[in-house]
Amino acid sequence: MIQQKKAIVLGGTNPHIELIKQLQKRNYYVILVDYLENPPAKKYADVHIQESTMDQETVLKIAAENKVDLVISACVDQANITACYVAEKLGLTKPYTYDLAHKITNKGYMKKIMVKEGIPTTKYVYLEQNQNIENLELRYPVIVKPADACAASGVKKANDIKELSVYFEEAKNVSRTKSVIVEEFFTGIEVSAYCFVENGNARVVMISQRMSVIEGEKKVLKCYATVTPPNISKKAYEKIEVVADKIAKAFGLDNTALHVQFLINGDDIDVIEFAPRVGGGISYYTILQKTGFDIIGATIDSYEEKKVKLYLSDDGCFYSVNLIYGLPGIFDHLTGVDELINEGVIEGVFYHKTKGMEIGSDRASAGRVAAFLVKGITKEEMYKKIKTAIDRIDVIDIDGNCIMRKDLFLGNLDETSAIQ
The missing domain is CATH 3.30.470.20 (ATP-grasp fold, B domain)
Structure with a gap:
């Protein structure tokens, strides 16, 4: 009989339901780590441990105690960092190094390399916690975003310095490193x-x-x-x-x-x-x-x-x-x-x-x-x-009320995602 392997899946998002199913087909016992009590993928995993996927040391401890063979996240940026960190500590396989995973999730590093390599991207400024946002030499409107957050968390469009001041603080609070990217708005x-x-x-x-x-x-x-x-x-x-x-x-x-x-x-x-x-x-x-x-x-x-x-x-x-x-x-x-x-x-x-x-x-x-x-x-x-x-x-x-946003859908074939 082939001995069953063990895998940790970081994040209980919907796409990870398919990830869990495929791991189980490959003879993995799947441990789901997610801070939510009842994430969408919970019922598909063999066991759920309610911890943050961004707590690297806790995930490392869980992986070591369970003697896992794989730590994986398919589509969550910050969880990818944890997966690569734990894999390196325990000598497990991984898609890229922890150093690369960590660097790439910082949009400041990402932008710097793109500019250096001639990859087309909007003009930007990388700001750390105590830097001055006056006189950035950027054309308004601008997009403000945390340098290292997931998805669209903390991303705002600022039309002037007054809005920039507010959104900069919001983005900084979302960022783990209190760093922010401000870039020129590109219509399209x-x-x-x-x-x-x-x-x-x-x-x-x-x-x-x-x-x-x-x-x-x-x-x-x-x-x-x-x-x-x-x-x-x-x-x-x-x-x-x-x-x-x-x-x-x-x-x-x-x-x-x-x-x-x-x-x-x-x-x-x-x-x-x-x-x-x-x-x-x-x-x-x-x-x-x-x-x-x-x-x-x-x-x-x-x-x-x-x-x-x-x-x-x-x-x-x-x-x-x-x-x-x-x-x-x-x-x-x-x-x-x-x-x-x-x-x-x-x-x-x-x-x-x-x-x-x-x-x-x-x-x-x-x-x-x-x-x-x-x-x-x-x-x-x-x-x-x-x-x-x-x-x-x-x-x-839970009270039986209909609460769907019926106004937010693809209303006609000529729509584009150019943000106004």
Whole structure:
């Protein structure tokens, strides 16, 4: 009988449900580490330990006590640092060094290398805790973001020095190192390029256009949908492939997933940021449906230091991931989704919240309840299915109230993610 291996999965997010399932198929006993009491992936793991994925020493202790064979995170930046830290301490396999994982999650370091290597990116200033924000020599409006935070936490658009002063303090408080990036605002379509680095060469697997809005008094940036393929020029697409490869070579990446965010204006492109990991949300599932490439399985191979052979196809269809947001409350359940799946209107629904979790409004991730995927032979069919789904799905709170944000969805085929 083959002895069962042990793996720690860092983070109980929805994509890690698929990660856990695939690890179990590979004969791993899976220990999930997540600070939440009931994260979406909890019920799929063999055991859940309620600790922070960013507490490196605690995760190291858990790994050592359980004599694990693997510590992995597929799509959480800060958890990737912990995974590589623990792997190095215990002599386990990993996709890249702890030093590289730590450096790349700092947007100041990332920007510095990109500028040095001629990778197109917006003009920026890197500010540490006590630096002066006056006279930055940047053109307003500017984007303010923590240098080392996850996702869109603390990211704001400032139109003048007064707003910059407020958002700088907010971003600094989100940052672990109290450091902030301020960069010039670049108007355009935002896209995510999902890549894999094979034999030192980055290849684009899929590109999606992100639809976003900035709303509320706190000016929270919310992505409400993605569309694949994006409405960009052939030249822009070619530039994305070239730049993704330059990033892989500039940062010494190989045999790893690579997620790069771009702003596109005509044929011009600018890199927002990147991470050597799988994209968030249900991009892994969209990639599998669209191209046939299993990027979660490839990530496990990457962590096990097994060479990945890239295989791609294109089914020619249009896909849209649609985020379901709720008004503030306590989540109970969704209605309408099972029928929509059975009727072929949606391909599947993926939960960000479990029953009893709070729905907030102070940041984008706090308001996300779930996401559903729509597939169409044409854009028109895709849009029609989205409208049908939005009309029939609802978010129900613990008191039986309907609290879905029906106003936040892909309303027409001409929308772009240029933030106004």
